[in-house]
Amino acid sequence: MLFAQAPEPPIPIEIMPSSDQLYFQMVVKKQFAPTSQFNFFTVTTFTANYQNDMRKSSVLIPAQIQYEFGKKGFGVMAGGEMNSVIGFYPVFGPLHTYASKEFLAVTVATFYVNQEQDFKLFGLYEYKPVLSEKWTLYTRLQFIYNQSIREGDHNRSYLYLRAGLKKGPMIFGIGANLDQFGPDKQYRDSFGLFVRWELR
Template sequence: MTKFFNSAMAALLISSTSIFAQVENDTEKPNSNPPISIETMAGSRGVMYQLIINKKFQSIPLGFFSVTNAAATWEKEMTPDIMTQAHLTYTLFKGLDISSGMQYTPVYGFRSVAGLIYSYVSPQMLIIVNPKVDLADDLAAESLALIEYRPKINDKLNFYSRLQGMYGFIPKSGIHNRSYIMLRAGLGYKEFAFGAASNIDWYGPIKHNENNFGVFVSALLF
């Protein structure tokens, strides 16, 4: 399973979530900033919230990148699942940034991390790949990949779909620690999108599986 998931992540990078819903095209001004993306999902297992920020400072050649995922089950005795990261970024060339900052998870707490952020955007498609490692002695590695596809239906509506996946493991031992696949399909109207959603999660070395099926609503803040 580990080899399959790593191969799938590599294929996403070679073949080409929110920065992950930006609507700018390649002809816009270089200093244009993508919007902030927020999303809420409610499903069979519980609720999930995602916030994605990818902004550039106007006076210095740096940016800020952050992804926060929070999920809680309907069962109150279960501990909420929270993952958040915050990075300063520097653009090497168009589409590729290096990043460094911090990440928090309930298992590892706060850790310094460094990585790369690759992005491709067109009027109908968005691709993001973000591999990173933490800088602790028992370092963990993680790869995030996202593809959005949003072709127009008519002048007001577009079809909205997203595949988002993450795989985390310990490089020294190859042991899995956390992974997920998020699937979204629905409609987009202006800065909003809504539709059906599914989250498939795996936890720990034994890859304990939990699934959540429901609906989502997302919005872009400009």
């Protein structure tokens, strides 16, 4: 007897232009094989200042190999991460993922193998209730908090909010990006309209 396999999650790509910068995000989660408990995961983001001011631009590229225990969503990951604040370092840590038709919840705790003993908490939470046969409400809360355990200094944090509508693979709406950088928590915000497409 053949059993239907769960469909692969889409690869969402998103852009949000604002008055002074362009934000881009791509999320990839792919199993190594249909029945494998190993998968590759990344949430790649960049913010590009229109004047190419590198002090106001940022890049964050994690690359993780994840292993999930059973079907409860708990697991561990190891890999590397590159960001424009602290550079590149190996990483490892625990994780939890929950996905249904209406909800998505991803939480990853990351320990950096570096002298500062950096730690990052990442969360991505979506709520997508169906409104009609063709339309779905789309909301998302996404955050990171990165801090040096050894020094006690703040490295990087953000809170990104989205609210919009989904029709087929396309999502559009309004967004807010609230960022803090460095030990002094230098604050920058950005507001605009976003467009997201789910690649299959």
